[in-house]
Amino acid sequence: xxxxxxxxxxxxxxxxxxxxxxxxxxxxxxxxxxxxxxxxxxxxxxxxxxxxxxxxxxxxxxxxxxxxxxxxxxxxxxxxxxxxxxxxxxxxxxxxxxxxxxxxxxxxxxxxxxxxxxxxxxxxxxxxxxxxxxxxxxxxxxxxxxxxxxxxxxxxxxxxxxxxxxxx
Numbered sequence: 001x002x003x004x005x006x007x008x009x010x011x012x013x014x015x016x017x018x019x020x021x022x023x024x025x026x027x028x029x030x031x032x033x034x035x036x037x038x039x040x041x042x043x044x045x046x047x048x049x050x051x052x053x054x055x056x057x058x059x060x061x062x063x064x065x066x067x068x069x070x071x072x073x074x075x076x077x078x079x080x081x082x083x084x085x086x087x088x089x090x091x092x093x094x095x096x097x098x099x100x101x102x103x104x105x106x107x108x109x110x111x112x113x114x115x116x117x118x119x120x121x122x123x124x125x126x127x128x129x130x131x132x133x134x135x136x137x138x139x140x141x142x143x144x145x146x147x148x149x150x151x152x153x154x155x156x157x158x159x160x161x162x163x164x165x166x167x168x
Contacts, residue, residue, distance in 0.1 A: 003078060003120075003121060003122065004118065004119045004120060004121065004122055004165055005119065005165070006081065006116060006119040006120045007028060007029075007078050007081050007120055010028035010081070011024070011025050011028055011076070014027045014028055025076050026074070026075070026076035028076070028081065029072075029073050029074075029075070029076045029077060029080035029081060030073050030074075030076075030080070032073065032080040032081040032083070032084040033067070033068070033072065033073030033080045033083075033084070035084045035088075036061070036067075036080070036083050036084045036087050036088075037058050037061060037062070039084070039087050039088050039091055040054075040057050040058055040061055040087065041054045041055070041057065041058050042054075042091075043091040043094075044057040044058075046095075067083075078120060078121045079121075081120045081121075082117060082120045082121045082124060082125060085113050085114075085116045085117035085120055085125060086117050086125060086127075086128045088113045089110050089113035089114050089117060089128075089129075090128055090131075090132065092106055092109055092110040092113060093110050093132055096110055097132075097136065097141060097144055097145075101148070102148075102150070104150045104153075107148070107150040107151055107153070107154045108150070108153065108154055108157065110154055111153070111154025111155065111156075111157040111158050112157060114126070114129065114154075114158050115157055115158045115160075115161035115162055116161075118158070118161070118162045119161060119162065119165060
């Protein structure tokens with residue numbers, strides 16, 4: 001396989017727990033899709049404090065063919081897990097970068113999620129990060145990740161996790 005091993009490891013664990021079946025292979029992607037819905041709902045709720053808006057955000061996501069289509073939750077594809085990790089790290093970075101001094105655990109959590117996205121589908125896990133960089137330039141907060149050492153620790157987590165995989 002040319003992809004990083006995270007989804008394969010999750011599928012193997014699922015098959016170990018539930019037996020060799022199509023259901024066990026698809027379970028990690030299905031759980032990732034549910035996780036993405038939970039992250040979307042929590043993020044929307046935190047921003048709006050509106051249950052109706054949070055529900056609408058999830059309903060729109062579920063209605064999207066890209067979310068439940070051929071390369072998504074129903075088929076056990078990499079994209080469901082990638083979507084969970086990229087959505088999660090974007091949400092964490094949103095709250096992290098909008099605080100002058102973000103909690104260390106948030107920054108570390110963002111690093112872990114970025115590393116997990118890379119270990120799911122390689123460089124595709126970094127593509128949303130380009131949007132974050134453009135956003136930081138646009139709102140004139142591009143220096144924030146360089147001011148606090150906690151961002152360097154998160155970068156170290158990313159480099160260590162991905163470096164071990166690509167080094168091997």
